[in-house]
Amino acid sequence: MLHPSHIEISEAALQKNISFLRDRLKDGVRLSSVVKGNAYGHGIEVYVPLAERNGIDHFSVFSADEALRVMKSATRKPDIMIMGMIADEALEWCVRSGIECFVFDLDRLHKIIEMARQVGVKAKIHVELETGMNRTGYEPEEMKQLVEVLTKNKEHYLLKGLCTHFAGAESLANYVRIKKQKSAFKSWCKFFEKQGLKPEYKHTACSAAVIRYKDTQMDLVRVGILQYGFWPSTETLVEYTSKNDIHADPLKRLITWKSTVMSLKNVNKGEYIGYGMTFLAQQDMRLAAVPVGYHHGFSRSLSNLGRVLIGGQRLSVVGLVNMNALLVDITGCENIKRGDEVVIIGNQGELEVSVSAFGELSNRLNYELLTRIPADIPRKVVP
Numbered sequence: 528m529l530h531p532s533h534i535e536i537s538e539a540a541l542q543k544n545i546s547f548l549r550d551r552l553k554d555g556v557r558l559s560s561v562v563k564g565n566a567y568g569h570g571i572e573v574y575v576p577l578a579e580r581n582g583i584d585h586f587s588v589f590s591a592d593e594a595l596r597v598m599k600s601a602t603r604k605p606d607i608m609i610m611g612m613i614a615d616e617a618l619e620w621c622v623r624s625g626i627e628c629f630v631f632d633l634d635r636l637h638k639i640i641e642m643a644r645q646v647g648v649k650a651k652i653h654v655e656l657e658t659g660m661n662r663t664g665y666e667p668e669e670m671k672q673l674v675e676v677l678t679k680n681k682e683h684y685l686l687k688g689l690c691t692h693f694a695g696a697e698s699l700a701n702y703v704r705i706k707k708q709k710s711a712f713k714s715w716c717k718f719f720e721k722q723g724l725k726p727e728y729k730h731t732a733c734s735a736a737v738i739r740y741k742d743t744q745m746d747l748v749r750v751g752i753l754q755y756g757f758w759p760s761t762e763t764l765v766e767y768t769s770k771n772d773i774h775a776d777p778l779k780r781l782i783t784w785k786s787t788v789m790s791l792k793n794v795n796k797g798e799y800i801g802y803g804m805t806f807l808a809q810q811d812m813r814l815a816a817v818p819v820g821y822h823h824g825f826s827r828s829l830s831n832l833g834r835v836l837i838g839g840q841r842l843s844v845v846g847l848v849n850m851n852a853l854l855v856d857i858t859g860c861e862n863i864k865r866g867d868e869v870v871i872i873g874n875q876g877e878l879e880v881s882v883s884a885f886g887e888l889s890n891r892l893n894y895e896l897l898t899r900i901p902a903d904i905p906r907k908v909v910p
């Protein structure tokens with residue numbers, strides 16, 4: 528392996544998570560796998576064929592470049608839906624390729640309809656409605672004009688969806704806001720149907736909503752974080768396990784991030800370790816250098832704080848995390864040698880470094896941590 532670290536993606540874990548999810552979906556609800564952010568750091572090219580092998584036939588992405596990557600790595604012609612950015616230059620490709628597109632302003636709608644007219648292919652659109660997230664989506668005052676444009680141009684598009692996104696379903700603190708969003712969405716759906724605009728799918732639910740608010744599942748759900756084996760928040764996990772009286776996490780993390788010991792060194796009591804003076808050896812110490820640094824996604828804020836697993840032991844990062852390396856205190860661990868496996872995230876023997884523990888120390892959410900794992904670290908699927 529040329530790269531100083533690599534990532535393993537577990538197929539068994541994915542099977543477990545997908546079957547957990549399917550068991551929670553109401554009959555007939557379609558599962559769209561959200562693979563934006565490089566499949567939440569898992570790697571679109573590795574993850575998409577794996578997900579397809581496990582029954583996924585619909586993928587959601589943020590932008591046209593990600594849609595292209597999904598299309599290139601897919602093996603079975605899945606449906607692909609762009610929930611965010613499509614540059615004007617990408618519209619023709621999207622329409623011709625049958626990519627499903629969120630539309631959330633009148634300008635985008637006019638452009639996509641015009642493109643469909645020019646190329647003679649019906650655009651597949653999902654109309655996103657503003658219900659209280661205040662990010663993207665048609666505002667109530669735009670609905671009349673929206674309906675007029677849609678009604679006039681029915682031969683140029685397929686109304687694949689009416690949709691919205693919740694502003695924080697993973698936190699009970701947002702309960703009232705989500706409730707208002709649900710009811711706004713339901714009444715706008717009725718309004719559209721009265722105007723003769725019936726979508727193939729109504730969809731609103733992300734991971735937290737799937738678990739927490741069953742009535743949000745509708746016809747399709749857009750699930751990201753759960754499929755990768757992470758909960759949207761600790762609160763969602765605690766609520767789920769306590770309500771169902773289970774004691775173990777029913778999800779399994781797909782990702783394990785591993786490196787190796789690059790070199791070993793003894794340091795005398797009274798010496799500083801690494802750059803500057805953040806760590807003073809209080810005793811004679813032995814250190815292992817690991818070729819992973821902030822350039823590889825191991826946050827500098829984990830300096831003197833982070834933990835890794837080597838030789839079945841949980842060991843501390845000492846000194847500042849460097850651009851390409853970190854140092855681990857292995858004092859007293861006589862058996863550790865150059866080339867030994869280092870687990871940065873994942874299990875080794877009985878021990879685990881969880882992404883959330885990693886995240887709590889570095890003040891980052893699972894979402895942010897995962898998606899920041901650099902795309903160029905090699906990924907491989909393991910059974």
Ligand SMILES: Cc1ncc(COP(=O)(O)O)c(C=O)c1O
Binds near residue numbers: 733749750759
């Ligand atoms: C519009 C939309 N739908 C679904 C998701 C998936 O969310 P989650 O990963 O919490 O399932 C996201 C992610 O942020 C999103 O922006």
